[in-house]
Amino acid sequence: MTELLSSAPISRVVPWPRLRFYAVWAMVAVVLAAFPSVFTSASSLTTFSLVGTAIIFALSYNILLGQTGLLSFGHAVYYGIGAFFAVHSMNLIPQYGLPVPLPFVPLIGGVAGLLLAILTGWISTRRAGTVFSMISLGIAELAVALALILTDFFGGEDGISTNRTKLPAWFGWHFGPQVQVYYLVAFWVFISALAMYALTRTPLGKICNAVRDNPERVQFVGYDPHVVRYLAFCFAGLFAGIAGALAAISFESANFTDLGWVKSGAVIFSTYIGGTSIFVGPIVGAIFFVYLSLSLSDYTSVWQLYFGLLFILVVRYAPGGIGGTLLMHRMPLRVGRLGGILKTYAIAAIPTLMLVAGFVLAVETIVHHTVNANEDPRIKAFGVSFDASSLVTWMIAVVLMLIGYFVGRLTWQGVTRAWDDARTIASERGIPS
């Protein structure tokens, strides 16, 4: 019996994930290669460059947060330093006639991020938890202050600009057309994501998880958690630098805001919303964040307010993020209860949407009266026109919120019950939830 139990897992551990590994990454490569044939417009290719950069940045952040349990408030420092080194090398390479084409510039950014992480990491990673977070915040403040003082390197508030087409051509490509930039970004997204995924499957990657779960016990199996955290920090710096360099290539500029706390906050936001517990979480989060920040700002002037609320709701009600929440549904699927749960979601969605609609209406009306009070009261938010000064608008908002809240509570109890049922069945059958 033990023979059976032990030999079955061996064969499952070794060849099968390997096959799946190659299949998945080959598919990613094909999708990335085919993307410009489907989305031909320059603007969608520009959007992809933004998304791709955000994906590498978020994945690099998750080496810290999700893999090693380090909450950094200053990850943009390494992104920003990558961006500035990239911009300066893009200016210096043509000036000195160096034979370095544009596709190698992200490597320079990556090395810059890595070197800075090597310098700052040893002190910051001595302790995890609050100490680490506070030191990361301190370093971020320091970096912004320095960026505004050292104007020769950081260009003050204007930043430094460059021209990516001045570098030596790469097989006839000058990276003027957006599609050429797309392929450059796509190549680095593929390489970086693959490398970061591979890292999670190495001895260091596993020990990072162990340090996240229990740094004390790690010491009693022979590892120094400080060294483990330091190495994770260096890898995070390397890939953040690559992401920064890619951003610099896309925008042909770098600015002190690239290493500021807004950028550091954005990467926490996208990584957490996507889900830190699975590898694709930050990818989903980065896509979601870029898409939402591009589209939401078209609809409403207070899009950041909605971002903040969304973040609070995710932390409170779906701490696994988008990725973790989707993954959670494997259990009801295995016990055949997914259909029932989805039905309760559909029912709960109606009052919840009413609550959201009422809330948005109220927010937009308040915004009109406080921010744009002298403008035309007939405003348009989310494509819906209404009169912000009319009593009816207020009443509709209040009624929607009240009904949405009270009916919503009842329907969400249905969701909880459906989950409890599924959990009971799962525990009876010994299926982990």
Place this chain on the structure above:
Amino acid sequence: MIPAIEVRAVNKSFGNVEIIRNLNLRVERGERHAVIGPNGAGKSTTFNLISGYLAPTSGDVLLNGEVVSGLPPFEINRRGLSRSFQLTNVFARMTVWDNVRCAVLWASGQRYAFWKSMDDLQGVNERTIRILEDIHLAARRDVIAGLLPYAEQRALEIGITVAGGSDVIILDEPTAGMSHAETERAMALIKRLTEERTLVIVEHDMNVVFGLADRISVLVYGEIIASGTPAEIRNNPRVKEAYLGQEAVDA
């Protein structure tokens, strides 16, 4: 012969409070040594001092003849000592399989390698499978450790402790909170897994102690008041008086 563990005149104070006073302990190689004593006697502190979790205020701890007191726990572990914890102390969000793999890694010489795939490490994986079979968790390998029932978490705790193949194993109340049947199974497991190794164990269950140990040390108020074979300890008047009580000796 050089003893596996030698504690020489160790004192440990927290502020003004002396927890351990002039502690001397000698554990020979291959010996099964039990440390007993009433609650608050300093048994767990002794283990923390030996394993590097705490540094002694004065005195030395020697492992295989080398002074190790003052070294961090991972250095002591690399020199061949592994310990378990009284409160289960596993990698809660990782699978049983990965818990044991992490415990095997350093001992297999993998260090901080980031250029090798875990799945390619045949030696590590085979050793992990053997450990899982030994602790009867082979069928539970894909379960998240934090979701295991208590007795299985205790088994995993022991598995992690022995996985690295250390010569010296110290177990802090491995059967704490177990039922009678679970305790018997756990003791059989410990006996088997620590064969030809040195074992130091803190245990409350006297049946277990007298059934398992080659030698016993009695710790009372931070001092070893007696050290000897089970028979010697049973008949030691100071031990009778201080710890076992007349009833236990008669029984």
